[in-house]
Amino acid sequence: MVEAQADAILECGYECWISLADSGVVIEFQDGEGFTAGRAPPVTARQPARPPLPGR
Template identity: 80%
Template sequence: MSGGTGYGTCPEVIAAIVEAAGDAAVVLSYDENRSFAALSLNRYGSVGSCRLDWSGTEVLRRSPAFDGAGLKALLAEFARPDELAVVFWGNLAVPSLALEASSVAAHADAILECGYECWVHLVDSGVLIEFQDGEGFTAGRIPG
């Protein structure tokens, strides 16, 4: 069984975001997901199964927020509106999305409703935002 066998098998989880964002959202293939993960998520160690280990990295902001407003605030602080953002969820059955940071902000509540954890990779800024339900957000520089 290949690593991509279960990837993207639950696109209905993000269907409302894709429909609302229209052409602004691109659903990533497994290979695209893995390529963007290599530039972001995979540069961190893990704590448990779905939590990043931020020790030894530059943490820019921690926020106890649990809602779209918290994500919007971090995006306003660290991303240009037209910057490419890649959204990953903790379950590979939910395919990742690539869209502009302004679209992530516009659909922030819906993005957070898609799972208990997610990550937003701000490609040009080199910033990763982690959301853990029950813990809030952490934003930091992606290690080189």
């Protein structure tokens, strides 16, 4: 799908990121530089809740 739309994607800018959500893979493409692919690290813990603001 990305290959079929490559010209339209590159008209918007010289770099883009494609996220394959089902597999957790992220692809970074830079025109003239090629591409890099990697797997995003799994989310293992939630961010801690913010402490309440003083006086509340």
